[in-house]
Structure formats: structure tokens, C-alpha cells
Amino acid sequence: MIAPPTGWSDHPAARALAGRHRLRAWEPIPWLLALAFYFAFPKYLGFGTEVLVTILFALSLDLVLGYAGIVTLGHAAFFGAGAYTVGMLAKHGIWNEPITGLILAALVAALIGLGSGVVLLRTQGLTLLMLTLCTMALLEEAANLAHDYTGGFDGLDSLPIAPLLGWFEFNPLYPRTQYLYVLSVLLVCFVFVRTLVYSPFGQSLTGIRENILRMHAVGAPVRRRLVLCYVLSAAIAGVAGGVWAQANAYVNLGTLGLDRAATVLIILVLGGHGRLYGAFVGAVAYMALAHFLSKIYPTAWQLGLGLLLVVIALFARNGILGIVEAAVRRQHAPRVT
Amino acid sequence: MTSAPLLETRALRRNFGALAAARDIDFRLEAGARHALIGPNGAGKTTFINLLTGVVRPTAGAILMNGRDITAVPEAARVKLGIARTFQINRLFRRLSVLENVYIAVAERVGAAPSMLRPAGRRRDVVEESMELLDTLKLSADAARCVSELPYGRQRLVEIAIALGLKPGVLLLDEPAAGVPSAESHIILDAVERLPREIAVLIIDHDMDLVFRFARRITVLVSGAVFATGTPREIGANPDVRAVYLGQVARG
Numbered sequence: 001m002i003a004p005p006t007g008w009s010d011h012p013a014a015r016a017l018a019g020r021h022r023l024r025a026w027e028p029i030p031w032l033l034a035l036a037f038y039f040a041f042p043k044y045l046g047f048g049t050e051v052l053v054t055i056l057f058a059l060s061l062d063l064v065l066g067y068a069g070i071v072t073l074g075h076a077a078f079f080g081a082g083a084y085t086v087g088m089l090a091k092h093g094i095w096n097e098p099i100t101g102l103i104l105a106a107l108v109a110a111l112i113g114l115g116s117g118v119v120l121l122r123t124q125g126l127t128l129l130m131l132t133l134c135t136m137a138l139l140e141e142a143a144n145l146a147h148d149y150t151g152g153f154d155g156l157d158s159l160p161i162a163p164l165l166g167w168f169e170f171n172p173l174y175p176r177t178q179y180l181y182v183l184s185v186l187l188v189c190f191v192f193v194r195t196l197v198y199s200p201f202g203q204s205l206t207g208i209r210e211n212i213l214r215m216h217a218v219g220a221p222v223r224r225r226l227v228l229c230y231v232l233s234a235a236i237a238g239v240a241g242g243v244w245a246q247a248n249a250y251v252n253l254g255t256l257g258l259d260r261a262a263t264v265l266i267i268l269v270l271g272g273h274g275r276l277y278g279a280f281v282g283a284v285a286y287m288a289l290a291h292f293l294s295k296i297y298p299t300a301w302q303l304g305l306g307l308l309l310v311v312i313a314l315f316a317r318n319g320i321l322g323i324v325e326a327a328v329r330r331q332h333a334p335r336v337t
Numbered sequence: 338m339t340s341a342p343l344l345e346t347r348a349l350r351r352n353f354g355a356l357a358a359a360r361d362i363d364f365r366l367e368a369g370a371r372h373a374l375i376g377p378n379g380a381g382k383t384t385f386i387n388l389l390t391g392v393v394r395p396t397a398g399a400i401l402m403n404g405r406d407i408t409a410v411p412e413a414a415r416v417k418l419g420i421a422r423t424f425q426i427n428r429l430f431r432r433l434s435v436l437e438n439v440y441i442a443v444a445e446r447v448g449a450a451p452s453m454l455r456p457a458g459r460r461r462d463v464v465e466e467s468m469e470l471l472d473t474l475k476l477s478a479d480a481a482r483c484v485s486e487l488p489y490g491r492q493r494l495v496e497i498a499i500a501l502g503l504k505p506g507v508l509l510l511d512e513p514a515a516g517v518p519s520a521e522s523h524i525i526l527d528a529v530e531r532l533p534r535e536i537a538v539l540i541i542d543h544d545m546d547l548v549f550r551f552a553r554r555i556t557v558l559v560s561g562a563v564f565a566t567g568t569p570r571e572i573g574a575n576p577d578v579r580a581v582y583l584g585q586v587a588r589g
Contacts, residue, residue, distance in 0.1 A: 014480070200460075204444065
């Protein structure tokens, strides 16, 4: 008689689940490319820094939208909260050390995420979308009105950010420090988000995304999970806003606006949501395209982006990474006779 | 002293506007029961399940578990008390694998789900238990597949697997064979018949073969009220029940 199997760890499904968090061979490539960019294009480091910040912001959105299925059009509220935290503390001479500044930016954004999330996340779909938009609009208007603290419509410029680790100056004209600094911050946040989405908590978020009613029926504290996810995502968006303000040495109402919130949503959809690296692909593709199109067609460049979006919405609902995944799956699929 | 039934309702009532979807239902589910709930469409069977699981709040009456009043206990907390259900229309995590579907339920039950910094696959206990459960339902060969790729009958088994992952004391099956092609329906029947003895099962179904083969007690619900309760033999011989099922106005 054959002995009964002692465990299931060799089953393909169990192996897939047990191994999906392991580092894949290609995963260092984007980071090496980012480093190579630093050496290859010293004149474009300002642009590169902007791209890295956008990746970080899109990554924070991926956590709520791609994993937990929270549809938001107001994520710039947290980006702006982080940016204004850094900006106001520096401008008013209260605090200008960069790394602790980011932690404060994360805390402020997380608090706003908690306050708004507890209320907003009772709703779903279009209602939620509108309420996130309203929250952001309220913050923007508050920043506009509190002129004495925020600089109002003009924002705050020439922020006196202290040198990084007391040594590396942030030079807005030659942003070498900024580029490597933002890259490091992105790496730390990415490792955190990556760990999170492959954890049981991340698995339960995908459960909420896929079927919220079933999650209630398996006894999950759905709203608590959603709020927690929202707060963590807000904190990361706050960090993105914080590094943006530090790198540019200014902050303005644009950090809180619909334009930024909509752009990051487009970037994530373009790259592929719920895929971690969609933020990378989307930000690079969108910003590179916007950069070159605006050089070639200074008056009508947004038309090109619009057309691209229509194509993505019609033919590639899972974004660029979705196309790549489908192609890989076709390569590996066994031939059906 | 007689012991309280596992699950009990007393004069349970639920109105939706002018419609009484549940009218003063007195119901008892004993430990280890095999109980079927039948009745014409719109009789309030699913509403009754929604009342038992806490999805719908009763207008009046009480729900007791082991003699304790749980009428005010919310849905998620009732799951922790051991009440699990399946749905008439699949509520699966469609884009996840079969294993992940069950993993989510098991992780929730054992308290692994809030863990953030450890990979899900490292919870070997959860993975093992989920695979073991899939194996008992003859689903282990499909465990790696995306659940939406399975034939409908096997998706219905995943519905049951998710509920069993909660190790319930009471399992409420809302038309487990609904929509399953007759060629596949035997796999549902087999699975239902092989459910662990110790679980009290309440099953809703229109398939009288399944009901009469499986149930040791049957409650007939008509217009939100209990019309008859008894053994399958009693119910089968009851002329009023036959009349209801033939669509005639019953005389009582």
C-alpha cells in the first residue's frame, strides 16, 4: 500500500503560493536601469527625479486601487499633505532635516487618510469617487485660503532644506543628490509595499477587491482592513509629496490638485494596476511620451496622450504589463491539440 | 432539563415595506442536523438565511445560538460563532486561484489575515489546511487554476469549500446545485452527503431528489411563514404541501 502524502508543499498550487513573494530574476533590472540613468544622463536628472517621485506616488495608489479595489480620484490630497508638511515646516524655520521631514509628512498624510477614510470607506463606487474628490478639493481650498501659512496661490518657494545626512546639498539646478535620495526612498517604500501585498493581509485585500460581500461572509473586518490600507497608502503618498517638495525646494497648490490626481490614475492604468511594477512602467511611459510629444508638437501634444489612452481603454484594460503578461502566458501555454 | 438547540429562531419577522418576507418563524436546528428548507419561489428562504447570518436585521423576534441571544450580533462576529453559508449565486474571488479562495477563509478563521510582514505562503499551516480541504472535495487537482476558469459545477464546490474553511458548527447551503448542469450535479450531491457529521446543515434546494435523499427533517416555507415541518416521509405524504408545490391554493 502506498503511504498517504504527508504534506501538500509540493503541489503546484501550494508551491505557487509559497514562492510568489520570492525575488524574480528580472526584478533588479528596473533598479539597475535607474542607476544607469544617473550615470548616462546627468543633464536629465531633474526629469528623472520627477519620474521617480511619480512612480512612488503611483505605487501608493496601486495599493488602494489595484489591490484593495478602492476607486479614488483624490489621492493627490495625501501627496499635497506631505508636500505642504515639508514645505511649511521648512519655510517657517521649524524643521528642515530631510529624512525626519519625510516621516512627519507620512504621519500627517496618514492622519488625514485616517480621518477621511473612516467616513469615506463606508461608501463604494461612484459615491466614493466623488467623496475622495471632495476631500481633495476641500484641502486645496484650505491651502489656498490659509495664505499666511501656505503662501496661498503662490505657494512656498526657496525652501531651506538641510543637506541630506548633514553633508549632501540639494541643488535644484544640478539635482544629483535629489535623484539618488528619491531612488533610495522609492526602494524602501517599494520593499514595504511588496512585502505587504504578498502577506496574508495583502491577500485579504485582494479578497475585498474581488468580492467584498464574500469577505463579510467569511468574517473579515472589511472596513477596518480598508481603512488600514488607505492610511498606509496615504502615508506613502505623503512621502512622495514630501520628497517632491524637498527635491524642488517649493510647494504649490498643484500638488493638491485634480490634475495630479487624475494623471497618477492614468499612469497606473496605463502601466497596469494591481501589479506593483505597473507604477514603474506607467510613469516612465507616460512621462517620456509627454516629454517627447511636447517637444515635437508644443501646441497639441496632449492629443497624442489622449489617443493612447483611448487605445489602452479599448484594447488593453490591464495596461502595458497586462499585454506583456498575456504574451508570456501564450509562450508558455501548452499547445492544445 | 432539555438542552437548547444549536440554532433557534423565535417569532422571527422581517418586513420589506408591506411585504412580510418572514412571518413569525419558529425554527430549531439541532446539532448534527440534516435539515432542508423548501418552498416555492419568493417564499422567503434566502431572506431566512440572510436573517440567520446577520446580513438582514429582523423586524421582530429573536435568534438564539446554544440558548444565547445573538439577534444583535453582526455578520462577521456570527461567522466567528460558527455560522457559515454559501450563496445561491456564486460569490467567489474570481480572479484568484482556487487555493487562494480557500486560503482567504482559512486565514481569516485562524487569525492569520491581519499579518502584514510575512509572506502568505509562509503560513504553511494555512496552506496545508486549505489543500487538505480541497482534497476532501476532490478539488486538489484544480487548486492552481483561476477559479473563474473552472466548470460551473466545480465552482459551486469552491463555494462550499470556502464555507468549510471557516470550520462552521452550522452550515447554511443556499441552493448548492443551482445552475449546475445535470451531468455535473452528482458531484454536488456527493459533496453534500459527505459533509462532516458534526456540522449541522440547513440546505435550501428545489431539487427534490437531493432534498429527500439528504434531509432527515424538512421545513416548508410559504409566503414567509412555516407551512409544515416534519420528516421527509411526513412532508412527502402531506397533501397540502403537494398542493402548494402544484401551485394551487392550499387549504389548511
